[in-house]
Amino acid sequence: MENTTQSQNLEVNPTGLRKKTELERDRKWYEKRLDKMRRINSPFFREALRVAELLSETNTLGVHRLIEIFGPELVATKAEEAVKLFQEAKNQGLEAYLDSKEGTAVATKKGQPRSQGGIFFYLMQRYAESLGLDWFGLNITRLQMDVFYNQRPKFKPKVKVTEALSPAAAPLDTEKPVPVTTVAKAANQVQSEPSGAKKAVVPSSVPKTASITPQSAQGSEKKANSSTEAASKPSSNTVKPTRAALKVVGSLVSKPKPQPNGQVGIMELVLKSEMNPGLPKGLPNLGATRIVVWCTEKQFNKIKNTITPESRIIAEGEMVAAIGADLLPFVRLICLKLTTVEYEQSLRSSTEQNQSVS
Numbered sequence: 001m002e003n004t005t006q007s008q009n010l011e012v013n014p015t016g017l018r019k020k021t022e023l024e025r026d027r028k029w030y031e032k033r034l035d036k037m038r039r040i041n042s043p044f045f046r047e048a049l050r051v052a053e054l055l056s057e058t059n060t061l062g063v064h065r066l067i068e069i070f071g072p073e074l075v076a077t078k079a080e081e082a083v084k085l086f087q088e089a090k091n092q093g094l095e096a097y098l099d100s101k102e103g104t105a106v107a108t109k110k111g112q113p114r115s116q117g118g119i120f121f122y123l124m125q126r127y128a129e130s131l132g133l134d135w136f137g138l139n140i141t142r143l144q145m146d147v148f149y150n151q152r153p154k155f156k157p158k159v160k161v162t163e164a165l166s167p168a169a170a171p172l173d174t175e176k177p178v179p180v181t182t183v184a185k186a187a188n189q190v191q192s193e194p195s196g197a198k199k200a201v202v203p204s205s206v207p208k209t210a211s212i213t214p215q216s217a218q219g220s221e222k223k224a225n226s227s228t229e230a231a232s233k234p235s236s237n238t239v240k241p242t243r244a245a246l247k248v249v250g251s252l253v254s255k256p257k258p259q260p261n262g263q264v265g266i267m268e269l270v271l272k273s274e275m276n277p278g279l280p281k282g283l284p285n286l287g288a289t290r291i292v293v294w295c296t297e298k299q300f301n302k303i304k305n306t307i308t309p310e311s312r313i314i315a316e317g318e319m320v321a322a323i324g325a326d327l328l329p330f331v332r333l334i335c336l337k338l339t340t341v342e343y344e345q346s347l348r349s350s351t352e353q354n355q356s357v358s
Contacts (some may be wrong), residue, residue: 030061030141033061033141034060034061037060037061037064044064044067044068044072045064047067047072047075047076048060048061048063048064048067051063051067051075051076051079052117054079054080054083055079055082055083055115055116055117055120056115056116056117057115057116057117057120058117059117059121059141059142061141062121062140062141062142063075063120064141065138065139065140065141066124066140069138069323070124070127070128070323071329074127075124078120078123078124078127079120081123082116082117082119082120082123083116085105085106085119086106086114086115086116086119089106089107089113090113097111097112097113098111099111103122105119105122105123106119121140131322131323133323243318244318244319245316245317245318245319246316246317246318246319246331246333247314247315247316248271248273248291248293248313248314248315248316248333249312249313249314249341250271250272250273250291250312250313251271251309251310251311251312251313252269252270252271252307252311252313253270253271253272254270256268256269256300257270258297260294263294265296265297266294266295266296266297267294267295267296267297267299267300268292268293268294269292269293269295269300269313269315270290270291270292270293271290271291271293271313271315272288272289272290272291273288273289273290273291273331274287274288275287275288289330289331290324290328290330290331291330291331291332291333292322292330292331292332292333293313293315293317293333293335293338294332294333294334294335295315295335295338296335299335299338300338302338302339302343303338303339303340303343306340306342306343306346307340308342311340311341311342312340312341312342313338313340314337314338314339314340314341314344315333315335315337315338316335316336316337316338317333317334317335317336317337318333318334318336319331319332319333319334320332320334
Protein backbone atom coordinates (compact mmCIF):
# COMPACT_ATOMS: atom_id res chain seq x y z
CA MET A 1 0.00 0.00 0.00
CA GLU A 2 2.82 2.39 0.87
CA ASN A 3 4.64 1.71 -2.40
CA THR A 4 1.43 2.38 -4.33
CA THR A 5 1.00 5.78 -2.62
CA GLN A 6 4.56 6.79 -3.39
CA SER A 7 4.20 5.87 -7.05
CA GLN A 8 0.94 7.85 -7.30
CA ASN A 9 2.62 10.93 -5.76
CA LEU A 10 5.50 10.56 -8.19
CA GLU A 11 3.10 10.48 -11.11
CA VAL A 12 1.09 13.46 -9.87
CA ASN A 13 4.05 15.68 -8.91
CA PRO A 14 7.34 14.03 -9.90
CA THR A 15 9.33 17.28 -9.90
CA GLY A 16 8.25 18.26 -6.39
CA LEU A 17 9.00 14.81 -4.96
CA ARG A 18 12.39 14.70 -6.66
CA LYS A 19 13.23 18.16 -5.35
CA LYS A 20 12.20 17.21 -1.82
CA THR A 21 14.36 14.08 -2.00
CA GLU A 22 17.37 16.07 -3.23
CA LEU A 23 16.94 18.64 -0.48
CA GLU A 24 16.82 15.95 2.19
CA ARG A 25 19.91 14.33 0.73
CA ASP A 26 21.80 17.66 0.62
CA ARG A 27 20.78 18.43 4.20
CA LYS A 28 22.04 15.09 5.46
CA TRP A 29 25.36 15.56 3.62
CA TYR A 30 25.70 19.07 5.02
CA GLU A 31 25.04 17.98 8.62
CA LYS A 32 27.46 15.07 8.28
CA ARG A 33 30.17 17.36 6.91
CA LEU A 34 29.50 19.94 9.63
CA ASP A 35 29.84 17.32 12.39
CA LYS A 36 33.18 16.23 10.94
CA MET A 37 34.45 19.83 10.91
CA ARG A 38 33.34 20.28 14.52
CA ARG A 39 35.38 17.25 15.56
CA ILE A 40 38.47 18.57 13.76
CA ASN A 41 37.90 22.07 15.22
CA SER A 42 40.57 23.80 13.12
CA PRO A 43 41.36 27.54 13.56
CA PHE A 44 39.70 28.30 10.23
CA PHE A 45 36.53 26.49 11.32
CA ARG A 46 36.42 28.39 14.62
CA GLU A 47 36.71 31.65 12.68
CA ALA A 48 33.95 30.46 10.32
CA LEU A 49 31.69 29.84 13.31
CA ARG A 50 32.38 33.35 14.62
CA VAL A 51 31.68 34.98 11.24
CA ALA A 52 28.52 32.89 10.71
CA GLU A 53 27.24 33.92 14.13
CA LEU A 54 27.96 37.58 13.34
CA LEU A 55 25.99 37.31 10.09
CA SER A 56 23.23 35.05 11.50
CA GLU A 57 24.18 32.78 8.61
CA THR A 58 23.47 29.04 8.59
CA ASN A 59 25.90 28.21 5.78
CA THR A 60 28.94 27.80 8.01
CA LEU A 61 30.67 25.50 5.53
CA GLY A 62 30.39 28.15 2.80
CA VAL A 63 32.04 30.70 5.09
CA HIS A 64 34.74 28.14 5.98
CA ARG A 65 35.49 27.53 2.30
CA LEU A 66 35.92 31.26 1.68
CA ILE A 67 38.31 31.52 4.63
CA GLU A 68 40.37 28.68 3.17
CA ILE A 69 40.66 30.53 -0.14
CA PHE A 70 40.92 34.22 0.79
CA GLY A 71 42.09 34.11 4.39
CA PRO A 72 40.38 35.04 7.68
CA GLU A 73 41.25 38.75 7.59
CA LEU A 74 39.55 39.47 4.26
CA VAL A 75 36.50 37.39 5.15
CA ALA A 76 36.13 39.18 8.50
CA THR A 77 36.36 42.57 6.76
CA LYS A 78 33.69 41.64 4.21
CA ALA A 79 31.46 40.29 7.00
CA GLU A 80 31.65 43.56 8.93
CA GLU A 81 30.89 45.47 5.72
CA ALA A 82 27.86 43.23 5.09
CA VAL A 83 26.46 43.92 8.57
CA LYS A 84 26.92 47.66 8.05
CA LEU A 85 25.20 47.64 4.62
CA PHE A 86 22.35 45.52 5.97
CA GLN A 87 21.66 47.94 8.82
CA GLU A 88 21.92 51.04 6.62
CA ALA A 89 19.47 49.60 4.08
CA LYS A 90 17.09 48.54 6.84
CA ASN A 91 17.11 52.04 8.31
CA GLN A 92 16.54 53.58 4.89
CA GLY A 93 13.49 51.41 4.23
CA LEU A 94 11.89 50.42 0.95
CA GLU A 95 13.87 52.96 -1.07
CA ALA A 96 17.02 50.86 -0.58
CA TYR A 97 15.48 47.81 -2.29
CA LEU A 98 14.96 48.63 -5.95
CA ASP A 99 14.51 46.35 -8.92
CA SER A 100 17.64 46.20 -11.08
CA LYS A 101 19.02 44.14 -13.92
CA GLU A 102 22.04 42.80 -12.00
CA GLY A 103 20.82 43.23 -8.42
CA THR A 104 22.55 45.24 -5.72
CA ALA A 105 24.48 44.40 -2.58
CA VAL A 106 21.33 44.68 -0.44
CA ALA A 107 18.64 43.57 -2.92
CA THR A 108 18.08 40.86 -5.52
CA LYS A 109 17.15 41.50 -9.15
CA LYS A 110 13.45 41.52 -8.15
CA GLY A 111 14.09 44.02 -5.36
CA GLN A 112 13.82 41.48 -2.53
CA PRO A 113 15.95 42.35 0.51
CA ARG A 114 19.04 40.23 1.11
CA SER A 115 19.91 38.82 4.50
CA GLN A 116 23.20 39.71 6.16
CA GLY A 117 24.64 36.43 4.91
CA GLY A 118 23.30 37.11 1.42
CA ILE A 119 25.02 40.50 1.34
CA PHE A 120 28.24 38.86 2.56
CA PHE A 121 28.25 36.21 -0.20
CA TYR A 122 27.38 38.90 -2.78
CA LEU A 123 30.40 40.99 -1.70
CA MET A 124 32.68 37.94 -1.77
CA GLN A 125 31.47 36.96 -5.24
CA ARG A 126 32.13 40.45 -6.60
CA TYR A 127 35.60 40.42 -5.01
CA ALA A 128 36.45 37.03 -6.54
CA GLU A 129 35.23 38.14 -9.97
CA SER A 130 37.33 41.33 -9.71
CA LEU A 131 40.39 39.04 -9.44
CA GLY A 132 39.35 37.13 -12.56
CA LEU A 133 38.20 34.03 -10.63
CA ASP A 134 35.22 31.86 -11.54
CA TRP A 135 32.95 32.09 -8.49
CA PHE A 136 31.16 28.83 -9.24
CA GLY A 137 34.50 27.12 -9.82
CA LEU A 138 35.56 27.82 -6.22
CA ASN A 139 33.14 25.10 -5.01
CA ILE A 140 31.51 27.24 -2.33
CA THR A 141 28.97 25.19 -0.37
CA ARG A 142 25.45 26.33 -1.26
CA LEU A 143 22.24 25.83 0.72
CA GLN A 144 18.63 25.80 -0.43
CA MET A 145 16.78 28.70 1.15
CA ASP A 146 13.53 26.72 1.53
CA VAL A 147 15.33 24.40 3.95
CA PHE A 148 17.62 26.79 5.82
CA TYR A 149 16.11 30.04 7.10
CA ASN A 150 17.32 33.54 6.29
CA GLN A 151 16.74 36.79 8.08
CA ARG A 152 15.48 39.34 5.63
CA PRO A 153 13.95 42.61 6.85
CA LYS A 154 10.16 42.69 6.56
CA PHE A 155 8.38 45.78 5.22
CA LYS A 156 4.82 46.62 4.29
CA PRO A 157 4.03 46.30 0.55
CA LYS A 158 4.66 49.31 -1.60
CA VAL A 159 1.66 51.58 -2.30
CA LYS A 160 1.29 52.30 -6.01
CA VAL A 161 -0.41 55.56 -7.12
CA THR A 162 -2.61 54.79 -10.14
CA GLU A 163 -4.50 58.09 -10.56
CA ALA A 164 -2.68 61.16 -11.78
CA LEU A 165 -3.31 64.57 -10.22
CA SER A 166 -5.83 66.73 -12.05
CA PRO A 167 -4.75 70.18 -13.26
CA ALA A 168 -7.10 71.78 -10.70
CA ALA A 169 -5.45 69.88 -7.86
CA ALA A 170 -1.93 70.79 -8.94
CA PRO A 171 -0.35 73.52 -6.75
CA LEU A 172 0.10 76.95 -8.27
CA ASP A 173 3.57 78.43 -8.47
CA THR A 174 2.88 82.01 -7.41
CA GLU A 175 6.54 82.94 -7.18
CA LYS A 176 7.38 82.16 -10.81
CA PRO A 177 8.69 85.37 -12.49
CA VAL A 178 6.95 86.73 -15.55
CA PRO A 179 9.15 86.48 -18.68
CA VAL A 180 10.56 89.76 -19.97
CA THR A 181 9.20 89.05 -23.45
CA THR A 182 5.66 89.09 -22.04
CA VAL A 183 6.25 92.53 -20.51
CA ALA A 184 7.52 93.89 -23.83
CA LYS A 185 4.47 92.59 -25.71
CA ALA A 186 2.17 94.19 -23.14
CA ALA A 187 3.93 97.56 -23.52
CA ASN A 188 3.65 97.46 -27.33
CA GLN A 189 -0.03 96.58 -27.03
CA VAL A 190 -0.66 99.62 -24.80
CA GLN A 191 0.94 101.95 -27.34
CA SER A 192 -1.06 100.53 -30.27
CA GLU A 193 -4.48 100.60 -28.48
CA PRO A 194 -6.73 103.73 -28.74
CA SER A 195 -7.03 106.13 -25.83
CA GLY A 196 -10.51 104.85 -24.87
CA ALA A 197 -9.29 101.29 -24.41
CA LYS A 198 -8.16 99.96 -21.07
CA LYS A 199 -4.44 100.05 -20.59
CA ALA A 200 -2.61 96.89 -19.58
CA VAL A 201 -1.06 97.11 -16.14
CA VAL A 202 2.46 95.76 -15.90
CA PRO A 203 3.17 94.08 -12.54
CA SER A 204 5.55 96.08 -10.43
CA SER A 205 7.39 92.94 -9.38
CA VAL A 206 8.63 92.27 -12.93
CA PRO A 207 12.30 93.21 -13.30
CA LYS A 208 13.27 95.78 -15.91
CA THR A 209 15.03 94.64 -19.03
CA ALA A 210 18.76 95.21 -18.84
CA SER A 211 20.44 96.91 -21.78
CA ILE A 212 23.86 95.51 -22.66
CA THR A 213 26.38 97.74 -24.42
CA PRO A 214 29.10 96.23 -26.64
CA GLN A 215 31.79 97.09 -24.07
CA SER A 216 29.94 95.40 -21.23
CA ALA A 217 29.29 92.38 -23.45
CA GLN A 218 33.01 92.09 -24.18
CA GLY A 219 33.82 92.35 -20.49
CA SER A 220 31.35 89.63 -19.58
CA GLU A 221 32.73 87.40 -22.34
CA LYS A 222 36.28 87.83 -20.98
CA LYS A 223 35.10 86.96 -17.47
CA ALA A 224 33.38 83.82 -18.78
CA ASN A 225 36.53 82.74 -20.64
CA SER A 226 38.72 83.34 -17.59
CA SER A 227 36.36 81.33 -15.36
CA THR A 228 36.35 78.48 -17.90
CA GLU A 229 40.15 78.42 -18.03
CA ALA A 230 40.36 78.43 -14.22
CA ALA A 231 37.96 75.49 -14.03
CA SER A 232 39.95 73.50 -16.62
CA LYS A 233 43.25 73.91 -14.74
CA PRO A 234 43.90 71.20 -12.11
CA SER A 235 43.78 72.40 -8.53
CA SER A 236 46.95 72.31 -6.46
CA ASN A 237 44.93 70.83 -3.57
CA THR A 238 44.02 67.68 -5.54
CA VAL A 239 44.86 64.56 -3.54
CA LYS A 240 47.22 62.27 -5.44
CA PRO A 241 46.49 58.51 -5.43
CA THR A 242 48.58 56.15 -3.32
CA ARG A 243 50.95 53.94 -5.28
CA ALA A 244 53.14 51.04 -4.17
CA ALA A 245 56.57 50.71 -5.80
CA LEU A 246 58.51 47.47 -5.48
CA LYS A 247 62.06 46.39 -6.27
CA VAL A 248 62.81 42.66 -6.48
CA VAL A 249 66.25 41.06 -6.70
CA GLY A 250 66.32 37.30 -7.16
CA SER A 251 66.68 34.27 -9.41
CA LEU A 252 64.09 32.85 -11.76
CA VAL A 253 62.22 29.76 -10.54
CA SER A 254 60.99 28.82 -14.04
CA LYS A 255 61.60 29.62 -17.68
CA PRO A 256 60.34 32.98 -19.01
CA LYS A 257 56.83 32.61 -20.42
CA PRO A 258 55.76 34.63 -23.48
CA GLN A 259 52.25 36.08 -23.84
CA PRO A 260 50.81 35.13 -20.41
CA ASN A 261 47.00 35.08 -20.36
CA GLY A 262 47.03 36.10 -24.02
CA GLN A 263 48.92 39.36 -23.34
CA VAL A 264 50.67 40.05 -26.67
CA GLY A 265 54.16 41.51 -26.36
CA ILE A 266 54.46 40.61 -22.66
CA MET A 267 56.98 38.27 -21.00
CA GLU A 268 56.31 36.65 -17.62
CA LEU A 269 59.15 36.07 -15.15
CA VAL A 270 58.48 34.20 -11.88
CA LEU A 271 60.65 34.80 -8.82
CA LYS A 272 60.46 33.65 -5.21
CA SER A 273 61.05 36.27 -2.54
CA GLU A 274 62.38 35.29 0.90
CA MET A 275 62.12 37.56 3.95
CA ASN A 276 65.25 38.68 5.74
CA PRO A 277 65.82 36.39 8.74
CA GLY A 278 67.42 39.23 10.69
CA LEU A 279 64.26 41.29 11.15
CA PRO A 280 63.93 43.59 14.17
CA LYS A 281 62.68 41.93 17.32
CA GLY A 282 58.91 41.57 17.43
CA LEU A 283 58.33 41.59 13.66
CA PRO A 284 57.03 38.28 12.25
CA ASN A 285 58.70 36.42 9.38
CA LEU A 286 55.88 35.66 6.94
CA GLY A 287 57.90 33.29 4.77
CA ALA A 288 58.31 33.21 1.00
CA THR A 289 56.22 35.09 -1.56
CA ARG A 290 55.76 34.24 -5.21
CA ILE A 291 56.31 37.28 -7.44
CA VAL A 292 55.16 37.29 -11.06
CA VAL A 293 56.86 39.98 -13.15
CA TRP A 294 55.26 41.21 -16.37
CA CYS A 295 57.69 43.05 -18.66
CA THR A 296 57.74 43.92 -22.33
CA GLU A 297 59.60 41.85 -24.89
CA LYS A 298 61.88 44.83 -25.54
CA GLN A 299 62.87 44.95 -21.86
CA PHE A 300 63.52 41.21 -21.79
CA ASN A 301 65.52 41.13 -25.04
CA LYS A 302 67.86 43.71 -23.55
CA ILE A 303 69.08 41.26 -20.87
CA LYS A 304 68.24 37.95 -22.53
CA ASN A 305 71.80 37.13 -23.52
CA THR A 306 73.13 37.72 -20.00
CA ILE A 307 70.64 35.44 -18.21
CA THR A 308 72.02 32.20 -16.76
CA PRO A 309 70.60 29.79 -14.16
CA GLU A 310 72.62 31.68 -11.53
CA SER A 311 71.62 35.18 -12.72
CA ARG A 312 70.06 37.64 -10.29
CA ILE A 313 67.14 39.52 -11.83
CA ILE A 314 66.49 43.13 -10.76
CA ALA A 315 62.92 44.25 -11.47
CA GLU A 316 61.34 47.53 -10.42
CA GLY A 317 57.76 48.67 -10.93
CA GLU A 318 54.26 48.88 -9.47
CA MET A 319 52.70 45.92 -7.67
CA VAL A 320 49.25 44.48 -7.02
CA ALA A 321 48.05 41.49 -5.01
CA ALA A 322 46.44 38.62 -6.93
CA ILE A 323 45.31 34.99 -6.64
CA GLY A 324 46.44 32.35 -9.11
CA ALA A 325 44.54 29.48 -10.69
CA ASP A 326 45.89 27.27 -7.90
CA LEU A 327 44.05 29.59 -5.45
CA LEU A 328 47.38 30.65 -3.90
CA PRO A 329 48.10 34.37 -3.44
CA PHE A 330 51.02 36.07 -5.18
CA VAL A 331 52.31 39.54 -6.04
CA ARG A 332 52.13 40.75 -9.63
CA LEU A 333 54.76 43.32 -10.60
CA ILE A 334 54.25 45.53 -13.65
CA CYS A 335 57.86 46.11 -14.58
CA LEU A 336 59.12 49.61 -15.35
CA LYS A 337 62.83 48.77 -15.18
CA LEU A 338 64.43 45.36 -15.79
CA THR A 339 68.07 44.37 -15.57
CA THR A 340 70.40 41.80 -14.01
CA VAL A 341 73.30 42.04 -11.59
CA GLU A 342 75.60 40.63 -14.29
CA TYR A 343 74.40 43.15 -16.86
CA GLU A 344 75.01 46.06 -14.49
CA GLN A 345 78.50 44.73 -13.68
CA SER A 346 79.35 44.47 -17.37
CA LEU A 347 78.21 48.04 -17.92
CA ARG A 348 80.36 49.30 -15.06
CA SER A 349 83.42 47.38 -16.25
CA SER A 350 83.04 48.69 -19.81
CA THR A 351 82.69 52.23 -18.47
CA GLU A 352 85.83 51.87 -16.36
CA GLN A 353 87.77 50.51 -19.36
CA ASN A 354 86.71 53.44 -21.51
CA GLN A 355 87.75 55.89 -18.82
CA SER A 356 91.13 54.20 -18.43
CA VAL A 357 91.77 54.29 -22.18
CA SER A 358 90.88 57.96 -22.43
